[in-house]
Every structure is written in C-alpha cells, then in structure tokens.
Amino acid sequence: MVSGKIIERNAEGDKFWIAEENLASLTGNEPAAGLVYNRLLPMFSQHYKQAIKMAKETTDEKMPEEKHIEQSHGHEHGHQHGHGHGHHHGGHGDNHAEAYPLMELLSKTTYKKHLIPDFLPLLGLREKLENGGMEVLDVGCGTGFHICEFAREFPKCSFTGIDISENAIKRANEVAKEMNLNNVKFEVISGEKMPDEWTKKYNWVFSWNSIHDHKHPKVAINEISRVVAADGRYTMLEINKPGNPNDYGTSPMSTFWAVAGIFTVLTVRRAPEVFKWTNAAAIEMLKESGFSNVQTVKTPFFDFNVLFVCTK
Known part of the structure; x- marks a missing residue:
C-alpha cells in the first residue's frame, strides 16, 4: 500500500x-485499483495446472480445436479483463461468471474518474451526442459500465451493448436499471457476427479493451466496419503495445495483463491471436476493413491504453 x-x-x-x-x-x-488487481490473482492461479497442460499440448503455434470458448474483459475487458482490462471482449465465457463483480469494480476504479471529463473530449463527438438522435454501439460491453455512463451523460441518444456472455448481459441490464436508464439496451451477440440488418446503422461504435481478446480480431473489426454508418466513427480503446509482439508495453499493468493472459487466454479462450496484437497490427486491420482515416491518440490518464479514432 x-x-x-x-x-x-x-x-x-x-x-x-x-x-x-x-x-x-x-x-x-x-477502492484503489491496485487492491482490486491483487484480488484477481486467485482467479488466475486456479488455471495454473491447465496452463501447463495446454503448453505441453501446443505445438507449432496451433491450439487444440476442442472446447473453444470465447470471452471478453471488460476489461470490464466486460471487457472486461479487463484489462477490464476490462476491463474487460468478444464476451466473457459464462464459466467465469464469478469474475464479473470484480471486473466491473476494476473498470470503475480504473476508468470512471476520467471517462467523461478526460476521455470523452478525445473522441470529437460531444456536440453530436448532446444534439441527440445518434445510434451508439458498444462491442464487447461486458457488464455495461462504460456504455451506461455514456447513456446517462447523453439521454437524447440510443445506446446498445453486445457481449457473448449471457451472465454479463444479465448484469448489464441490472446496471442500467440501477441507474434508471431507458435509452440503453443489451443483447447477447458476438462482435464477430452481428445482425445483417445492422449494416451502416450506427453513428458511433466503440470498444473498450475488447477487440484484442476476440478469437478472431480481424473478423470483429470487419464486422464493426460494416455496421458503422458512412459518416460514422469507431473509437477503439486498446492495450498499448508498440513494437513487436514481445514488447508488453511500458506500464506495470501491461506486464500484469501479459502474464495473466497465459492463464486466461490460453486455458479458457484458447485464442492465441492476443499474443500477436500490436498497435501496428491494429492499424493495419482497421485500414484493411475500410477505415481510411485512423488516428492514434495517447491516453495518459489510462497509462496502459491507446485510443484509435477511425473514420471512413
């Protein structure tokens, strides 16, 4: 302490x-974020034996095909691992429902203080949101903390949160009810396969520490590009990983989540793409999906994150 x-x-x-x-x-x-991080250790360590088993089974960078489970942080990743990271991503696996209260708390301690006064101005959307009528989508919403904060700030807009976990969405609906919000809704939908009728529907799509944790990040980004309106905007807050895939960033939390990934990404999601994630790889995927203008914005108040602001 x-x-x-x-x-x-x-x-x-x-x-x-x-x-x-x-x-x-x-x-x-x-409470202080550091105290919450310490409470994550028992959750990660319970996968220790499974992580060893997975390492022995894995050859030529290929993962076993059986029992694929997708999961998001939220950062909480609900997203919630968030790096909840979390924050917390494509959706937390329901077999980890016990982690949601902790990941939700971690997201609040890490992001709530700066979300509206410091982070929102970086998006260039306040005036449009205040005018109302915007359709907003949160991909990998986890338990809904971030989108509910935005929904409360901008009551004239409509907000939708999606996550692959039924448990996360159940909690997100509870959060919205606790905050007396009637302009936000949640659905159990994967970021890698959104409804066909959502094509060019959303004026603003955002994701919070969630895309890197999808089993197929490129597929998720392509889907997001499809549902963003022609004049819309996509803002992607992600882990800051400059350089090669072996560079885990500059903050202690970046290292923490890199290590935690061994126990969660490999053993639970079996999605090794997260270890290939870098800022450069993210920009490449964004541009290939149709976002011609991708700006990288520093977030000093979120020291292990970086923001990508994307338009077509």
Whole structure:
C-alpha cells in the first residue's frame, strides 16, 4: 500500500498514516485499483495446472480445436479483463461468471474518474451526442459500465451493448436499471457476427479493451466496419503495445495483463491471436476493413491504453 501511494510512512518505517483524500481507497465503494488487481490473482492461479497442460499440448503455434470458448474483459475487458482490462471482449465465457463483480469494480476504479471529463473530449463527438438522435454501439460491453455512463451523460441518444456472455448481459441490464436508464439496451451477440440488418446503422461504435481478446480480431473489426454508418466513427480503446509482439508495453499493468493472459487466454479462450496484437497490427486491420482515416491518440490518464479514432 505504500508503493501504491495509498498510505505513507516515515523514513524509519515504524510509523504509518493515511491522508484523508486516500481514505476512500480503503473504505469506499470503489477502492484503489491496485487492491482490486491483487484480488484477481486467485482467479488466475486456479488455471495454473491447465496452463501447463495446454503448453505441453501446443505445438507449432496451433491450439487444440476442442472446447473453444470465447470471452471478453471488460476489461470490464466486460471487457472486461479487463484489462477490464476490462476491463474487460468478444464476451466473457459464462464459466467465469464469478469474475464479473470484480471486473466491473476494476473498470470503475480504473476508468470512471476520467471517462467523461478526460476521455470523452478525445473522441470529437460531444456536440453530436448532446444534439441527440445518434445510434451508439458498444462491442464487447461486458457488464455495461462504460456504455451506461455514456447513456446517462447523453439521454437524447440510443445506446446498445453486445457481449457473448449471457451472465454479463444479465448484469448489464441490472446496471442500467440501477441507474434508471431507458435509452440503453443489451443483447447477447458476438462482435464477430452481428445482425445483417445492422449494416451502416450506427453513428458511433466503440470498444473498450475488447477487440484484442476476440478469437478472431480481424473478423470483429470487419464486422464493426460494416455496421458503422458512412459518416460514422469507431473509437477503439486498446492495450498499448508498440513494437513487436514481445514488447508488453511500458506500464506495470501491461506486464500484469501479459502474464495473466497465459492463464486466461490460453486455458479458457484458447485464442492465441492476443499474443500477436500490436498497435501496428491494429492499424493495419482497421485500414484493411475500410477505415481510411485512423488516428492514434495517447491516453495518459489510462497509462496502459491507446485510443484509435477511425473514420471512413
């Protein structure tokens, strides 16, 4: 807690105290993110033996075909692994429903403070959202934290969240009800296969730490390009991975999630594409899908993320 700047100590190390502004980190409904990250360790470690088994079974970078399960963070990835990352992505596997309360909490502690005042201005959409009438889609919405915050801020617009997990969508509906929102709805739909009638429907599509965790990220991006209106916008917040696939970024959290992926991506989702994800690969997929203008925007308040703002 000293390293995490929650409590302070004197030079001798025999006296400790906490500043009044940090009390909420320990006693509030949204504790310090570092405390939540530590609570993820038991969840990841339960897959230790399975991770070893998978490593022994895997040859030539090919994964076994049986029992494919897709899952998102949300960052919570619901997305929720989020890197919930999470934040938290294509959808959390329902066999990990017990992780949702924790991933939802992690997303709030990591993103809520900056979501509207700092992140929203980077999108260039506030005026249009305030005017109303926009159709907005969250791909890999997890338990719905992010989209519900936007729906509350812009009551004149219509919001839809999709995730592959029934458990995540059930919780997302609860969140919307708790916030008394009537302009947001949720559906159990994969980001890799959205309804045909959604072609060019949405003025704004966004994803939150979710695309890199899809089993087939390129397929998901192609689908997103299809459902974005001709004059619409896609904003993709993702893990910041500059350089080659072996570069896990510059922040401690980037390293944390890289290691966590061994226990979740391989053993649960069996989707090794996440380990090939880089900023350059993301830009290439976005442009190949039809987004001619892709801007990379830094998010210093989310130190292990990068934002891609995309238009056609």
